[in-house]
Amino acid sequence: MPDAWEYTLYIPHDPRAVAISRRTLRDILTTHTLPALLEPAELLASELLTNALLHTTGPAALKLRQSGHSFRLGAWDTDPTPPKATTPTETGTSGRGLHLVEAYADDWGWFTVNGTDGKYIWCELGTETKPD
Structure with missing residues (x-):
């Protein structure tokens, strides 16, 4: 069974932080094979992370955790409002975030942090090779 590990990347309210977080995530996953x-x-x-930055004015964080054969990633932001899936339009550039999470993740959810200190939205991906 793989060793457990966890990383948290705190990011400022800056759209450039999303690309920096992706590169950091890529480095972490590569390092952990x-x-x-x-x-x-x-x-x-x-x-x-894009949703966290679009819908809040505060900082955010990306949390990564490997435990057993499960990989969990999540984003914390300063707004305790529940996430809400919207219906994207055919030509719109937004409204697909939670639909993508539902489509790609094995599981996902969210919870408020300390009542009004924001929310944490998480999703899981399995790390075991699945037979065809």
């Missing part, structure tokens, strides 16, 4: 998770984890982290 999880290449199959690179693309889905980058997509999910980008969506969660």
Whole structure:
């Protein structure tokens, strides 16, 4: 069974932080020899962090955790409002974030942090090779 590990990357309220977080995520997954998770984890982290920065005015954080055969990533932001999936339009550039999380993640959820200190949205990806 793989060793457990956890990282937290605190980011400022700056749209450039999403790209920096993706590169950091890529380095962490490469270091821990999880290449199959690179693309889905980058997509999910980008969506969660972008939403955190779009819908709040405060800082955010990306949290990564490997435990057993499960990889969890999540984004914390300063707004305790529950996440809400919207119906994207055909030509719109927003509204797809939670739909992508539902499509790519094995599981996902959210909870408020300390009542009004924001929320944490998480999703999980399995790390075991699945038979065809």
